[in-house]
Amino acid sequence: MDGGASSDSHISPKGKEEESNRTVLAILVGPPGSGKSTFCEAVISASRRPWVRVCQDTIGNGKTGTKAQCLKAAVDALNEGKSVFIDRCNLEREQRADFLKFCGSHTDMHAIVLDLPAKVCISRCVNRTGHEGNVQGGRAAVIVNKMLQNKEAPNLNEGFSRITFCQNDSDVKEVIKMYSELGPADKLSPGEFGKKSKKESGQQSIMKFFKKSAREENSQKEKEGASSSGNGAGNEFPTLAFPSISTADFQFDLDKASDIIVESAQDFLKRVDNVRLALVDLSDKSRIISLVREKVMKKGIDSNRFITFVGDITMLYSKGGLRCTAIANAANWRLKPGGGGVNAAIFKEAGEALDIATKERAETLNPGSSVAVPLPSTSPLYQREGVTHVIHVLGPNMNPQRPNYLQNDYTKGCKILRDAYSSLFESFASVACLERNKKPKLVELKDETSGESKKKENQEEVKSRNQNQTTTTSGKSKNKENREEVKSRNWGSWALALYNTAMDPEKYKDGLLEIADDFIVLNDLYPKARKHVLVLSRLNGLDCLEDAKREHLPILKSMHSAGVKWVKKFLSEDPSPHFRLGYHSVPSMRQLHLHVISQDFDSPSLKNKKHWNSFNTAFFRDSVDVIDEIEEHGSAKLSGEKLLEMELRCHRCKSAHPNIPKLKSHIAKCRASYPPHLLQNSRLLSASNNDLNIN
DNA sequence: GTTCTAGAAC
DNA sequence: GTTCTAGAAC
Secondary structure (H helix, E strand, C coil), X not given: CCCCCCCCCCCCHHHXXXXXXXXXXXXXXXXXXXXXXXXXXXXXXXXXXXXXXXEHHHHCCCCCCCHHHHHHHHHHHHHXXXXXXXXXXXXXXXXXXXXXXXXXXXXXXXXXXXXXXXXXXXXXXXXXXXXXXCCCCCHHHHHHHHHHCCCECCCHHHCCCEEEEECCHHHHHHHHHXXXXXXXXXXXXXXXXXXXXXHHHHHHCCCCCCECCHHHHHHHHHHHHHHCCCCCCCCCCCEEEEECCCCCCCCXXXXXXXXXHHHHHHHHHHHCCCCEEEEEECCCCCHHHHHHHHHHHHHCCCCCCEEEEECCCCCHHHHHCCCCCEEEEECCCCCCCCCCHHHHHHHHHHCHHHHHHHHHHCCCCCCCCEEEEECCCCCHHHHHHCCCEEEEECCCCCCCXXXXXXXXXXXXXXXXXXXXXXXXXXXXXHHCCCCCXXXXXXXCCHHHHHCHHHHHHHHHHHHHHCCCCCCCCCCCCHHHHHHHHHHCCCCCHHHXXXXXXXXXXXXXXXXXXXXXXXXXXXXXXXXXXXXXXXXXXXXXXXXXXXXXXXXXXHHHHHHHHHHHHHHHXXXXXXXXXXXXXXXXXXXXXXXXXXEEEECCCCCCCCCCHHHHHHHHCCCEEEHHHHHHHHHHHCCCCCCCHHHHHCCEECCCCCCEECCHHHHHHHHXXXXXXXXXXXXXXXXXXXXXXXXXXXX
16 A cells, blocks of 8 residues: 555545436435435535435325335436435335335435434424324324334445435434535445444434344445455444554654553553554554554454554545544644644645634644544545544654754653543544443543542542541541531531522522422522523522432422423523533532533633533533432432543533633634533433423 | 632743 | 733632
């Protein structure tokens, strides 16, 4: 494989050989309510390419349409040089087969799988009216459930050249955009995109949304294995390709660097399943590659999950058959294109789109940190290589010829390099949409992870506050502190405002939004976002989350419901914000209160690090998790106040920012999707959130 | 929790 | 010089 980053192959090889105006037959796959018709209409109204939507619900002119009618309409349209959407459920392989048979040599066969959660589809069906096929109202749930029982995900071996999976609304949006931008002569690159890993689909699907037989999966694996140029690994894992950080221009010691790469990777892979890391270097004489290979072998790291790869990081799929979800860029601190090496090559291949998308995320990068930038679908790296994200990462600089070098301080250098890899891998974990519930460590970023042991200590401390000091098994000098804390929790007079309100709401009723038997709702006096209310318990003695035990579950649940009710009310006035409901691990004000807060954090009262981190680190405990944990263990996990001193990171894209003003100007424009953790379990409530309709 | 302000960081 | 943080007082 040639190592040149500057070959001419950024022009898709397919682009040259294809005559213009090839047609596309795109089969939508998804149950009623998954948004097939909306998808088609959105693309058709925006596209320069002529599209025809063939819909079985409408093709019969009032009567129920047939598949045969759809086939005929599709073939007619293709013959006229138009591209076609097949808008019917197409959930079973057999249902799709006939359409694929008509695939002439001038037509690309695509599948677009709208793999949204079943409950979302059901709820949409139940709530809609005037549906073309009358799948709506009460009968919809039965129909959708039945259809979902035995469905098969489309497979390349059915004859599709491209299959795109959408798991959520933002995927759908992105794919609509991609198809809308497809000009008459353009072609999307072949392959499977956006597919969930096996583990994820197992965890997310309530009713085995798309069943796939083991036999099929194996044959698919064989197929992929055969075409993957003998790198020995199947292509089913999300893969991060990364160059060695700091060892080129920044002259980091190779031996030390290789240790850090291997250790960081091993640590990451231990904690995260279903991902793969690929260290990439241009030259097969690369010293860093051989050092890493040697150490990987010694450590017995799974060679399917950590690979070394010689090749151009911008052409891993097109030239090397290695499909990567994300590639890391050894960036400079200004996040500028150019320079040399990997940074120049990636910015060049990704096109201007990456520069623009990067600017939207962050202006600068600190050594030891990273920022993940989603690649616009127009980028050649996305279209040709199937790369969805570029993760910029900055390592330590040991080069005396460069400004701000570390003067051979390898204590500092090694720490920064470790931080850089940890941050890179964590960013990748977010990108790869990992299920992180079962591994609480993963929820934390690098810096939080390093604070993990401290956090544990803190939790223990908090726990032991409630115990008598005679339990001295691991007591040490903490006992003195404990004794003081056990005696009384000293609330300053300023910290009693909520308590006083809860005990005598009538006195303060002018400022209250709602007074119920067991809780009160009021606006936070210093709101940290456009919408920020408190649901305040009225129970005397329930001072904070630490006090909440099983007997408090009814009040916790009723506070939660009240919070959700107010979210609904806010969303009915303005559907744009997202909300979280949760408690501070260690509150400043006495009397248990639930924060209901919109995620814009656009407020002059949000002034310092503590404010930010109290809502955007594990210090903030989502109400849903608190209830689950108390149900399961009798108490909720608490995080220590150490987290409040953490570096400032955007709650959406996780980029780091040096101070509050910079962070605030960033979050005002950041539109990255929220971290996967927040998208689960209704931690994040929005107008499109189905749970709001059900509760 | 906020306000105030010294002094660190830029 | 200005901006921003962090600690003390309330």
